[in-house]
Amino acid sequence: MVMIGHDSLRFVAYPISDPDPETGIATINWIAEKQFPLDADWKKEDWNRQADINDFLPLFDDWRFDWIDVPALIEGADVVYEYPMVDRDPLPRWTDGRVTLMGDAAHPTYPVGSNGASQAIIDARVIGAKLLEHGLTPAALEAYEAEVRPVTTAVGLANRAGGGPDAVLQWVEDRCGGAFDTIDDVIPREELAAHAAKYKSIAGFSIEELNARPPIIPEGARVNR
Ligand SMILES: Cc1cc2nc3c(=O)[nH]c(=O)nc-3n(C[C@H](O)[C@H](O)[C@H](O)COP(=O)(O)OP(=O)(O)OC[C@H]3O[C@@H](n4cnc5c(N)ncnc54)[C@H](O)[C@@H]3O)c2cc1C
Incomplete structure (x- = not known):
């Protein structure tokens, strides 16, 4: 890429x-x-x-x-x-009784972090896990929202505030007008790595954190109706 x-x-x-x-x-x-x-x-x-x-x-x-x-x-x-680049404020709530929002309907983030679809897939997994835990109830949807909404809100705000991965392009422009012989002279490797690690951590795809976590839905789990 x-x-x-x-x-x-x-x-x-x-x-x-x-x-x-x-x-x-x-x-x-x-x-x-x-x-x-x-x-x-x-x-x-x-x-x-x-x-x-x-x-x-x-x-x-x-x-x-x-x-x-x-x-x-x-x-x-x-x-x-x-298409226009559309940015929307994070919503204060997603759930109303037996109805909730997920995916872009819940958190249409400014599309610079390459993870809108990933976040939508996580929504689906977490809804599944909460239905297992709470049954087919509004409480399951409330629990899903309580877990996911703060994360997607942080991702959306990070994308907006230049916390996304491509923010480094503007850093280079600001520091040298895009003209350089060695990128290390413009942005030290450690600074690049720290920026990438911070966004991965906010978005939940830090490799270490992901690998350390158990599956969201245990294998073979079923919802009892
Ligand atoms: C150009 C572009 C590049 C992107 N790149 C990335 C990327 O690299 N990585 C990444 O993770 N994400 C990326 N995204 C974001 C990602 O595509 C979205 O976050 C993701 O598709 C959201 O999934 P969703 O199911 O919530 O919504 P959608 O995929 O929008 O699905 C909603 C569906 O509902 C249908 N629909 C709407 N109204 C009705 C109705 N009244 N009745 C029935 N059906 C209806 C629509 O036709 C659509 O099929 C990109 C998005 C765009 C536009």
Whole structure:
């Protein structure tokens, strides 16, 4: 996965298929992200609006490096979609009797931490565990919310406050305008490692913490109706 640029203009790319065994070519998903002033005219959120690459290709005109050719990637896409980066305040509650929220409906975080789906999957596991513990009751949903909402609130606020993984791109921009010979001279390794470890810990995917935990739902567990 590569992330290039800074808060105002950024390009992210990663493979979403295995490489073809003969050509070595994989399907790539990429994101070209541009920041506009808050009062700029913007289109209502919609994940499926087809975009015109000519609207943004010129911004990346000289982003050709010996290891990635950004304009070529943009021009090579079969289809391109446009969507706004949407940030919402964490909700004060999710549960009302026998109804609760999960996934993006409960915690639509600003999408910079690459973990919205992971958090939604954890929601499902925790709901399952609480149903096992409390039966098919509103108490199970309250217990799920009590455990998960503080965590997803912290993740959402961290993403917003530059605590997410890609915040380091802006650090480089601020410190040297993006021009350097050795990245270690701009950000010491320890600083990078500490930033990554902090976010992993907030989001709950610190490898050590995860491996030390028992399964959320024990194998073979069943809810008695
Ligand atoms: C471009 C992009 C990149 C992302 N990258 C990552 C990533 O790298 N890692 C990661 O972990 N997360 C990522 N996410 C976030 C992740 O996709 C979401 O957090 C996750 O899909 C949320 O799951 P969900 O089930 O809560 O909601 P959704 O996946 O949005 O599912 C909701 C479903 O409900 C359906 N629906 C809506 N209204 C109705 C209705 N009235 N009746 C019936 N069905 C309805 C919708 O069609 C949809 O299928 C990314 C998101 C986007 C947009």
